[in-house]
Amino acid sequence: MSAPTKPAATTRRGFLAAPPPRPRLSDEEVRRIYPRRRFGVFMGIFIGYAGFYLIRNNVSLVAPLLMEDTGIDEVGIGLIANAVLFAYGLSKFFMATVSDRSNARFFLPLGLALSAIVNLFVATVPWVSGSIAVFATVMFINGWFQGMGWPASGRTLVHWFSTNERGWKTSIWNTAHNVGAAGLGVAAAAALNWTADDWRAAFWFPSLIALVVAAVAFWLMRDTPESEGLPPIEEYRDDPAKVSIELDGEEKPSMWQFVRTHVLTNRVIVLLAVANVFVYALRYGVLNWITVYLADVRGAEIGDGITGFVTFELAGILGTLACGWISDKIFRGYRSGTGMLFMALVALALLAYWLLPLGAPIWISIVLVAVIGGLIYGPVMLIGLQAIDLSPREVAGTAAGFTGLFGYLLGATLASSGVGLMVRYLGWDVAFGVLTACALGVVAIMAVIGREEKKLMRRAHS
Structure with missing residues (x-):
């Protein structure tokens, strides 16, 4: 009597892992769904990326009030503000290596939500602002989560928009940072007015807005056309990529x-x-x-x-x-x-x-x-x-x-x-x-x- 056959092992996938391709939809469904999905994912990364600028470096915006309340001087403000930019530069590269193998629909909203939580932490935990070292460390963490926005947006742009249209689409998307920065100014001014110039309001109010934005981005975004049963964008628009590589499914490079x-x-x-x-x-x-x-x-x-x-x-x-x-x-x-x-x-x-x-x-x-x-x-x-x-x-x-x-x-x-x-x-x-x-x-x-x-x-x- 032969031994029973063991069931094939299944590959466990993390919740951030990029979804596999779905069976291809019919040509009629592709024509109907593709334009709608492209608009949706574009709005998702535009609104989502603008949301990051609501909470990127609010320290500089309320520096005079912060200095008056906490006693932190100009050098300390500079160290705290630079911690965000330094972390962002590092994260933009290192988190991108994760993003390229992750589901953009989860990756961008997660980074935005975590950044919002860090800013809420600054506004609600008194001992954070009591030390330059602690404040700078917390803002370094904020900068690291901020680095999850660009890579996920870049992944979305390259999968949903082909070469001969990507310049115009990317330029429109790139103005999201101006929209977000302007939104921060409006939100912070309103919050300071409500709270008689309490600098913490310039952190917690934009953070609450950012959490809503993260939810909207998640609702709109999708990872790749193939994960939706749609053809690759190069095939859909008959516009080959400048660079492409052929992968051997049995020996996929790390x-x-x-x-x-x-x-x-x-x-x-x-x-x-x-x-x-x-x-x-x-x-x-x-x-x-x-x-x-x-x-x-x-x-x-x-x-x-x-x-x-x-x-x-x-x-x-x-x-x-x-x-x-x-x-x-x-x-x-x-x-x-x-x-x-x-x-x-x-x-x-x-x-x-x-x-x-x-x-x-x-x-x-x-x-x-x-x-x-x-x-x-x-x-x-x-x-x-x-x-x-x-x-x-x-x-x-x-x-x-x-x-x-x-x-x-x-x-x-x-x-x-x-x-x-x-x-x-x-x-x-x-x-x-x-x-x-x-x-x-x-x-x-x-x-x-x-x-x-x-x-x-x-x-x-x-």
Whole structure:
């Protein structure tokens, strides 16, 4: 008598694991469902990503009230605020390696909900604000959860929107951070008004809104078209990806092998990361020093500096949208060409801002600040888009996170501490010379990347 056959072992899947493909729907169902699903997932990542900006770094917004109530000084506020950005830069890469194998529908809302809980903790637990070290540690944790937003959004974009439309769609999605930041201002102002300027209200009220946003994002989002019984986006829109790989189902590479081969040792991705250092140095090198430069060199009032700050950000929305549209419609998916154009214009606008005669009306400086903001935010978006365009979709979020890691840890540091040291010891001319060199450096790097990008585009359509 033969021994009984053991049942086949089943693979246990974690709740975050990406769902397997479902059986393909009929052509009629695909035509009916696909457009609706695409709209839904786009709104999910737009609303969800905006939600992260409601609770990213509320410390800076209420710093004067916080300092008055707790006795924390300017140095302490800086340490607490920087803890968020430092953690975010790290998390944007390391959590992306998890996100690329996870269900985006769970990953993004979970990160947003956890970040909201951390902010509620700050508002309701008194001993958090009693120590700079504890406060900075808690905000570091907040920054880590914040890093779960971009990778999940990038994964969604690369799976639901094909190459020749992704520039425009990504540029629209990227404005979510402006929407979220504006929403924080409105929510915090209302909460402070209700509570007679209790700084804790600027944490707990936006956090409650963020929890609702997380629920809405979960309701709208889906992981991949295949998990819904739909064809891959490249097939649906007859638009092949620039980079694709064939996987052997029996010998599927580990995540580390994917990351090592297609990110860490990928010359194009590494060059994009270096370019992102220069782009972030320019972005924050101008933005963070607008009020100081206009006051020190142009003799402007503080109100003029704040006006310049606001116009820089608002112009960034228009510039981001324009950059995405131009990269799709005029350059036809050739992102490097768009990046070279925008960065060359940034260099010219920066020179005009720097070399403007001292007697010129202050409004000209403010207009030039707006022009720089409108131009620089396009490449900020574009480098993340190129990272997901020029890497296999299996590691798209990780590739984008890798470029963000360099941008935040190195570029933002150069923009704050670096520019400050140059201005103090060498003067504004040296600082502007270095920033202009950064812009031209990005143009040169994009020219090198562009040659490889053209090869990939020709191969994809051959």
